[in-house]
Amino acid sequence: MLKLDKAKPADFSPHLKSRFRVAAGKKSHELELVEAKDSGIKVAKSAKRRSPFSLLFKGAAGKPLPQQMYRIEHPKLGAMDLFIVPVQADESGCYYEAIFN
Numbered sequence: 001m002l003k004l005d006k007a008k009p010a011d012f013s014p015h016l017k018s019r020f021r022v023a024a025g026k027k028s029h030e031l032e033l034v035e036a037k038d039s040g041i042k043v044a045k046s047a048k049r050r051s052p053f054s055l056l057f058k059g060a061a062g063k064p065l066p067q068q069m070y071r072i073e074h075p076k077l078g079a080m081d082l083f084i085v086p087v088q089a090d091e092s093g094c095y096y097e098a099i100f101n
Contacts, residue, residue: 001078007100009053012036015074020057022084023071031057031072031096057084057096064094 002011013036022029035056042051059065064086073079084096 009036021073055098
C-alpha cells in the first residue's frame with residue numbers, strides 16, 4: 001500500500017493511463033491517470049518534507065464531480081483519500097487535479 005505522506009510522482013508514473021475507481025456517494029466513477037508532475041519547487045532536505053507535486057486525472061464527459069475528498073482505489077496502489085478539483089472540461093472528458101504539498 002502506498003503511504004500518501006511519503007508519496008512522490010515516481011510512485012504514480014508507472015500507473016499512467018491506468019484506471020482509478022472513485023466512490024462518490026452511491027455511485028462509482030472511473031478516472032484515468034494522465035499525468036504525475038513534479039512542481040519544480042525544491043524543498044531543502046533539512047525541511048523533512050517532500051517536494052510538491054500534482055496528479056491529473058481524466059473522467060467521463062458530462063457534469064464534473066464537485067471538488068472534495070474522495071475515496072480512490074487502484075488495483076496496485078490500493079485505496080487512498082484524495083482531494084480532487086475539477087480543472088477543465090471539454091467534449092472528450094472532465095479533468096481533475098490532486099495536489100500534494
